[in-house]
Amino acid sequence: MTISVTRHPSLATWLLAAGTILFFAVPNGRTQLNGVQHASDFTSVEYFEPPHQQQMKSRLSGAEAQPQAGGLLLIKQLKLEMFNVDGRTEMIVNAPECVYDTFNGTASSPGHLQLQTGDGKFRVEGEGFLWRQTNSFLTISNSVRTVIEGMPALPASGQGAGK
Amino acid sequence: MKLIVKNICLIALMAMTAGTRLNAQTNTNAALEFSHEPTRIDSESANLDLTGHKVVYRGHVRVDDPQMKLACQWLTVDLPEPGGRVDHIVAETNVVMNFVDARGNPARATGSRAVYSYQVHNGMTNETITLTGNPEIDTADAQSKGDVIVWDRISNQLRFINPKIISRQNLDGTLGGTNRPPAKTNPPAGTIGNAGGTIPNQP
Numbered sequence: 001m002t003i004s005v006t007r008h009p010s011l012a013t014w015l016l017a018a019g020t021i022l023f024f025a026v027p028n029g030r031t032q033l034n035g036v037q038h039a040s041d042f043t044s045v046e047y048f049e050p051p052h053q054q055q056m057k058s059r060l061s062g063a064e065a066q067p068q069a070g071g072l073l074l075i076k077q078l079k080l081e082m083f084n085v086d087g088r089t090e091m092i093v094n095a096p097e098c099v100y101d102t103f104n105g106t107a108s109s110p111g112h113l114q115l116q117t118g119d120g121k122f123r124v125e126g127e128g129f130l131w132r133q134t135n136s137f138l139t140i141s142n143s144v145r146t147v148i149e150g151m152p153a154l155p156a157s158g159q160g161a162g163k
Numbered sequence: 164m165k166l167i168v169k170n171i172c173l174i175a176l177m178a179m180t181a182g183t184r185l186n187a188q189t190n191t192n193a194a195l196e197f198s199h200e201p202t203r204i205d206s207e208s209a210n211l212d213l214t215g216h217k218v219v220y221r222g223h224v225r226v227d228d229p230q231m232k233l234a235c236q237w238l239t240v241d242l243p244e245p246g247g248r249v250d251h252i253v254a255e256t257n258v259v260m261n262f263v264d265a266r267g268n269p270a271r272a273t274g275s276r277a278v279y280s281y282q283v284h285n286g287m288t289n290e291t292i293t294l295t296g297n298p299e300i301d302t303a304d305a306q307s308k309g310d311v312i313v314w315d316r317i318s319n320q321l322r323f324i325n326p327k328i329i330s331r332q333n334l335d336g337t338l339g340g341t342n343r344p345p346a347k348t349n350p351p352a353g354t355i356g357n358a359g360g361t362i363p364n365q366p
Binding site for chain 1: 205209210211213214218220248
């Protein structure tokens with residue numbers, strides 16, 4: 001089943017989109033409101049508020065979303081793209097798997113997470129993470145590795161300080 | 164007269180050993196070359212504030228930069244806007260920086276806090292690392308201390324506020340080898356002086 005959700009202006013964040021996607025999914029052009037179901041190859045897009053309502057704010061996609069007990073949602077092959085009002089990509093997040101708590105608005109996983117800015121100059125990855133939807137706060141618990149590109153080099157005339 | 168000569172000797176010594184320039188200009192409009200080598204940061208954990216565009220690294224933080232290696236316990240990086248560049252980094256607690264000085268010798272800087280800053284105003288670029296909290300720089304020639312040490316990454320100069328420099332080298336260029344206790348200079352802020360003191364000589 002392929003699900004494409006094209007507009008959810010009421011969704012404040014991507015994770016809220018993940019939590020509600022199964023209620024507002026549109027398979028084969030029909031809206032389903034009959035409860036949480038398994039979904040695959042889904043995409044959810046959130047748009048900015050007016051006057052930028054034509055611009056995508058975020059796009060969430062995943063290979064699979066599986067409801068779990070206790071209001072949890074298991075998402076596989078998560079990809080989140082965040083955009084600014086100019087249409088430029090601000091950030092891209094990838095995680096092979098995570099569990100979204102629809103009640104508490106958190107997403108977590110003991111597994112891998114990768115995040116990079118739109119221009120790719122700032123990349124972070126690590127093992128184990130917790131995302132708090134309320135304040136857009138992400139904690140990476142272990143083995144954090146960051147790469148920053150484009151830092152200025154020293155003048156060619158010298159290396160190091162104390163010239 | 165004797166005092167003046169000693170002061171001149173001290174200034175020469177500072178320039179010779181630590182490469183200090185007390186009034187270094189930090190502004191330049193020279194075009195910057197951007198490194199092809201990325202800066203890498205490793206840590207035990209990290210908190211990313213995606214609204215505030217800020218990352219805080221914690222626990223055994225290691226920064227591997229083309230110009231230096233830095234270790235600390237706490238590092239805060241301000242994330243740039245898309246297409247922008249990192250312009251503010253704060254390293255705290257047991258900060259250690261290892262780099263190569265102008266003579267190609269290894270140097271080591273320590274302190275409790277280091278602040279990296281990159282700013283462009285009216286076409287003038289400033290890029291500095293400011294070290295505070297008992298900052299100290301050790302080179303093969305000298306041990307240099309100050310209340311504040313500023314490394315100007317554009318002009319590649321070190322600037323000390325209230326400098327205290329202990330040389331490991333005699334004025335004739337030979338390495339000091341006596342067992343005399345190290346003499347310390349401790350002039351008032353903004354001045355250079357060693358009145359009545361000995362020429363520093365640190366084994």
